[in-house]
Amino acid sequence: MKINLVTLAVVLALSSINPAFADNSTGSISGIASQGSVVTIKNTDTGLSRTFSVSTNEKFHFRQLPTGNYTVSNGEQSFDIVVTVGGTRSIDFTDKVEVLSVVGSRVSPLDLTSVESATVFTAEDIDRLPITKDLTSVALLAPGTTKGDSGFGNLASFGGASVAENGYYINGFDVTNIRKFTSFANLPYDGVSQQQVKTGGYGAEYGRSLGGVVNIVTKRGSNDWEFGGSAYWTPKGLREERTDNLSKQTDPSPSEKYHVYNSDNTYDYLKYNVYGSGPIIEDKLFFFAMYQWHDDEWNDFNVDRSTRNTDESPLGLFKLDWNITDSQVLEYTYILNDDEYTIHPYTNPEDEYYTGKHGTPADPYSISDSGDIHILSYTGYITDNLTVNALIGRMEFDSNVRNPLEGPGAECPLVYDRRETPTSSQRIGCWGKDSNQYYRYDPEGKTESDTRDSIRLGLRYDIGAHSISFGYDKEEFESTKLGREYSGGDYWRWHRGTGSEVRGVVVPEGQDYIRHRTLTQASGKYLVENTAFYFTDEWQVTDDIILRLGIRAEGFENFNSKGESFVKGDTKYAPRLGFSWDVFGEGDKKLFATAGRYYIPISANTNIRGSGIEFSTEEYFLVDSADEDPTTSAPTKLGAKLGETSYNGDENPPHPGSIAAINLEPMHQDEFILGYQQEFDIWTVGVKAIYREIKDGMDDYCGHQAFINYANDNGYDNFDYSSMANCMMMNPGNDVEIAMDLENNGNYQAVSIPASYFDLDKYKRTYTAVEFFWERAFEDNWYLKGSYSYAKSKGNAEGYVNSTLEQDDAGATQDVDHALFQKGAYGYLPNDRRHTLKLFGGYNVTEEIAVSANILVQSGRPVSCYGYLPLEQYKDELGVDYSGLASYSASSFFCQGKLGSRGNEGRTPWVKTVDLGVTYRPEWAENLTLRANIKNAFNSQEITEYTETSEIGSASAPEANPNYLNASNYLTPRRVELSVSYKF
Incomplete structure (x- = not known):
């Protein structure tokens, strides 16, 4: 039913302020009722019940309610409503009107109490759409979001920010991994009740993000099995x-x-x-x-x-x-x-x-x-x-964490070869090349x-x-x-000269040379x-x-x-x-x-x-392929050094x-x-x-x-x-x-x-x-x-x-x-x-x-x-x-x-x-x-x-x-x- 616009304006103007940002996982109910009346709300899923005695200003409000299904009554009228995360549901008991949905998953009259840019998707909304059920896919439905680079996995960019500048919450708890800001805790997505996507203008209780905020509320039990x-x-x-x-x-x-x-x-x-x-x-x-x-x-x-x-x-x-x-x-x-x-x-x-x-x-x-x-x-x-x-x-x-940390070949140096394929490196030697064993680890360190x-x-x-x-x-x-350090403690890469300079020294065409690196972390x-x-x-x-x-x-x-x-x-x-x-x-x-x-x-x-x-070195040498170790493929003898050694970091x-x-x-x-x-x-x-x-x-x-x-x-x-x-x-x-x-x-x-x-x-x-x-x-x-x-x-x-x-x-x-x-x-x-x-x-x-x-x-x-x-x-x-x-x-x-x-x-x-x-x-x-x-x-x-x-x-x-x-x-x-x- 279409609600009279004048009535809508009165309700939203007189109802209490939207408390969406008081909590990360709740919603609210507010509105107007006759002075002296008692408004009662009841969560039809859990039986939670509260009352509010209306004073001379004829306003009532119920803050920070668990999301879900509610009945709201003043003793004469009652309405069934759904409370969504970050939203206010407003009701006018002074006129015989329908309930107003201020924030929700369907189109509704405008939320005149909210200033932030946010979209709420309920489990029902998500079920209707042919999208992958995960946090990022849902967030990408919101305006102003775009999928990030494939190299970072399945992440979204909000409002021009990088994919590492967002905040992620589950039931009010920040689950962003701030080691690198590029991951967050996962959960069975069918257990999500609502996902709120904030793309801007969010309140003072949110911080530590420049892009957007994704706010998950999980499903909860009720009186029904x-x-x-x-x-x-x-x-x-x-x-x-x-x-x-x-x-x-x-x-x-x-x-x-x-x-x-x-x-x-x-x-x-x-x-x-x-x-x-x-x-x-x-x-x-x-x-x-x-x-x-x-x-x-x-x-x-x-x-x-x-x-x-x-x-x-x-x-x-x-x-x-x-x-x-x-x-x-x-x-x-x-x-x-x-x-x-x-x-x-x-x-x-x-x-x-x-x-x-x-x-x-x-x-x-x-x-x-x-x-x-x-x-x-x-x-x-x-x-x-x-x-x-x-x-x-x-x-x-x-x-x-890799398990096992080290496999066979950890004692052998990391060796690659570009002599025959200058645009791509071939793995050679006895290091764990077949199981991507690039490093050996500190035996005294913790996971x-x-x-x-x-x-x-x-x-x-x-x-x-x-x-x-x-x-x-x-x-x-x-x-x-x-x-960690490189497998075997060294990283070698063979090259073949093309007549150009390497570290300021011309390497003749066909002459082999090698790059040597070390790493200590x-x-x-x-x-x-x-x-x-x-x-x-x-x-x-x-x-x-x-x-x-x-x-x-x-x-x-x-x-x-x-x-x-x-x-x-x-x-x-x-x-x-x-x-x-x-x-x-x-x-x-x-x-x-x-x-x-x-x-x-x-x-x-x-x-x-x-x-x-964190300390690393890099240096180049002339070498002879005849001096390649038949087991490790590392050089057994080095020729003239090309240029100076490059150092990065410090051993202290x-x-x-x-x-x-x-x-x-x-x-x-x-x-x-x-x-x-x-x-x-x-x-x-x-x-x-x-x-x-x-x-x-x-x-x-x-x-x-x-x-x-x-x-x-x-x-x-x-x-x-x-x-x-x-x-x-x-x-x-x-x-x-x-x-x-x-x-x-x-x-x-x-x-x-x-x-x-x-x-x-x-x-x-x-x-x-x-x-x-x-x-x-x-x-x-x-x-x-x-x-x-x-x-x-x-x-x-x-x-x-x-x-x-x-x-x-x-x-x-x-x-x-x-x-x-x-x-x-x-x-x-x-x-x-x-x-x-x-x-x-x-x-x-x-x-x-x-x-x-x-x-x-x-x-x-x-x-x-x-x-x-x-x-x-x-x-x-x-x-x-x-x-x-x-x-x-x-x-x-x-x-x-x-x-x-x-x-x-x-x-x-x-x-x-x-x-x-x-x-x-x-x-x-x-x-x-x-x-x-x-x-x-x-x-x-x-x-x-x-x-x-x-x-x-x-x-x-x-x-x-x-x-x-x-x-x-x-x-x-x-x-x-x-x-x-x-x-x-």
């Missing part, structure tokens, strides 16, 4: 072949025929789950439990080797809800995340390539990211106007793991026209690093502490205008393996402001805006890389004061949003303008000549640059205050070095976008949702990761390792997608059959040219930095010796995908559901990435890459997912 299960199968027989691509080499060798070889790969995925829920004590204590298994197998075939990979990882979810009283609720969540897969490697017979068959088996090994999560939360409804909540949680995970301990406290108080909330949260994140335990206080006042200024006045005070501190602090800044204040205006007071037009500042902490990986022991831990600038500002972003929404009958449409800009970007700088120049200019002749850390965290373009041992006597003193010594540009990243979005409510058996975004993401750094290099060292990429890497760096960034159209919806063909579709049309990403730094051109000014820069890959914007610019090679093609689904719920078995989803139904296999590296070889002996701008990745081809679900 329910059991069931589901199975999802993506068979290899219903999957199209992936695309191959030939090498562009002239007369390639048999092992270099393909640049991309995918067609023989096979994938067969099967997952299934069972669940049960119900009352342990009726109306008091409830449980929900789900257990999920995998039976996945995928086969990857490469040039001369292959792997058969299996994954049987179980996932588990257990939820307890205890209504201690009607005014006190206690919740416990346990998540089992036994994420481990096994790799069975094979080697082809000699001189047989691209066979599409498994050869001789090698020893299998597994990779584990397994862990557990425990969450305990309490909500107390102290009075009608006062609510308190508390949460504690722990997350423990392995971090990419690599990550642990997060968190506590959150919050309070909300309603007084007059103000709804005030404040809270505190603290997290301790501990990462354990296992020390020490074991250690590293701690990150992040704290925050937040305060928000939501003020009903007039009947039509609501102001949100919030501020968040952030604190960050990072420690080295000795427990010494090396980063601790002053408290940083992040304002969060916004307003919502019911333009004509009729409830069908809304103007809103937000302005906010958002900080992100320094990753634990920076502690490991920056404050731990750096002084804490030299790791990061004392005046380091945590990376933060300012965001401004202006939007308008309007309701037209069963349609709701809107438009929104977004501007985001990084302030005080942060990354590591790995040069040392700048410090030498400063010392020399100030009369310190004894300064030894090796007393500094290998790389230092700083804000590019700012003066740097840092501790230096200027007298070389062991006494470090703080000095301020002008920015001009580093010659670094300010860190720049802006995101400008206009979004149009629309929704049609389900009526006449169909519904439709969608958005169109016109966006520009521009700057000289992508953010916490570097997609082109697939470098996930959060906050410690190579972007500002030296000023030379900034040359040509300004331009459109990897997550820049100028045009994005999203459409999804469904149609009920009959009472038993429904069809659905999900459509994406998106313009391509920028393409750049990367090459080696022209070190000889800058040799005089580089000084001691020359040798370190010589070890970098072809990753600068110098394109075959000439300076280019980011994005100067155009863009990848447009991407157009259509996913289709059909659902069958037979009348003869009402609890049975059968589905078939066709992903990429028209089998589009557009190019998504090109090889952007224009050179191979080394910085001292660069060669043109024949596969430069050759396609390297394509859209995943058509595949079919079949599923069955049953409940009883």
Whole structure:
């Protein structure tokens, strides 16, 4: 039924302020009723009941309610409603009207109380669509999100931010892994009740993210017993072949025929789950439990080797809800995340390539990211106007742990050969090459793991026209690093001369030479502490205008393996402001805006890389192939050395004061949003303008000549640059205050070095976008949702990761390792997608059959040219930095010796995908559901990435890459997912 617009305006204007940001996993009910009446709510699933005595202002509100189904009554009228995460459901008992749905999964009258940009997807919404059931696939339905680079797995970019700048929550607990910010805890997705996707304008209780926030609320038990299960199968027989691509080499060798070889790969995925829920004590204590298994197998075939990979990882979810009283609720969540897969490697017979068959088996090994999560939360409804909540949680995970750590061949050096195949390396020798055993590990070290301990406290108080909330949260994140070195302690790579220079020495054509590297990384335990206080006042200024006045005070501190602090800044204040205006007071037009500042902490990986022991060397020698050891393939004798040895890092831990600038500002972003929404009958449409800009970007700088120049200019002749850390965290373009041992006597003193010594540009990243979005409510058996975004993401750094290099060292990429890497760096960034159209919806063909579709049309990403730094051109000014820069890959914007610019090679093609689904719920078995989803139904296999590296070889002996701008990745081809679900 269509609600009278005037009545709607009155209800929303008089109802209490939206409390969506008081808690991460609850919703609210509010509205107006006659003075002296008593409003009662009851959760029809659990029996939780509360009452509110309406005073002279005729308002009532129920804060921070568990999501679910409720009945609301004033004794004369009653309504059945659904409370969604972060939403307010508003009711007017003074007029005989229907319930108003302010935030929900279907189209509804506008939420005039909310200023943030958020979308809620319920389990029912997700079930209707032909998408993969996982957190990222659902998040990508929201406006302003785009899929990140394939090298980082299945992650999303929000509003131009990198994929490593998001926050992820389950039942109010932050499950983001801040070692690198590129992973988060998983759970059986059929156990998800609602997923909220925040793309901007979120409140002061959220921090530590620059992109977006994904907020999961799990299912919970009720007074009704329910059991069931589901199975999802993506068979290899219903999957199209992936695309191959030939090498562009002239007369390639048999092992270099393909640049991309995918067609023989096979994938067969099967997952299934069972669940049960119900009352342990009726109306008091409830449980929900789900257990999920995998039976996945995928086969990857490469040039001369292959792997058969299996994954049987179980996932588990257990939820307890205890209504201690009607005014006190206690919740416990346990998540089992036994994420481990096994790799069975094979080697082809000699001189047989691209066979599409498994050869001789090698020893299998597994990779584990397994862990557990425990969450305990309490909500107390102290009075009608006062609510308190508390949460504690722990997350423990392995971090990419190999089992067994070492296999046969760990005593043999790592050896590769490029003498016959200069564009690709062949594995030779006795090291564990068939089982990818690149390293040997510290026998005294502990397994690599990550642990997060968190506590959150919050309070909300309603007084007059103000709804005030404040809270505190603290997290301790501990990462354990296992020390390692190359297999056998050395890494050798054979080459054959082409008549060009190597480290300044001409190597005659046909003359063999070899590169030698060593690596030392020490074991250690590293701690990150992040704290925050937040305060928000939501003020009903007039009947039509609501102001949100919030501020968040952030604190960050990072420690080295000795427990010494090396980063601790002053408290940083992040304002969060916004307003919502019911333009004509009729409830069908809304103007809103937000302005906010958002900080992100320094990753634990920076502690490991920056404050731990990490030392490497690189050198080149002439060699004779006759001196190749027949067992190890390492040289038994070295000839003349070519150039100098390059050193990176130090064999001793750096002084804490030299790791990061004392005046380091945590990376933060300012965001401004202006939007308008309007309701037209069963349609709701809107438009929104977004501007985001990084302030005080942060990354590591790995040069040392700048410090030498400063010392020399100030009369310190004894300064030894090796007393500094290998790389230092700083804000590019700012003066740097840092501790230096200027007298070389062991006494470090703080000095301020002008920015001009580093010659670094300010860190720049802006995101400008206009979004149009629309929704049609389900009526006449169909519904439709969608958005169109016109966006520009521009700057000289992508953010916490570097997609082109697939470098996930959060906050410690190579972007500002030296000023030379900034040359040509300004331009459109990897997550820049100028045009994005999203459409999804469904149609009920009959009472038993429904069809659905999900459509994406998106313009391509920028393409750049990367090459080696022209070190000889800058040799005089580089000084001691020359040798370190010589070890970098072809990753600068110098394109075959000439300076280019980011994005100067155009863009990848447009991407157009259509996913289709059909659902069958037979009348003869009402609890049975059968589905078939066709992903990429028209089998589009557009190019998504090109090889952007224009050179191979080394910085001292660069060669043109024949596969430069050759396609390297394509859209995943058509595949079919079949599923069955049953409940009883």
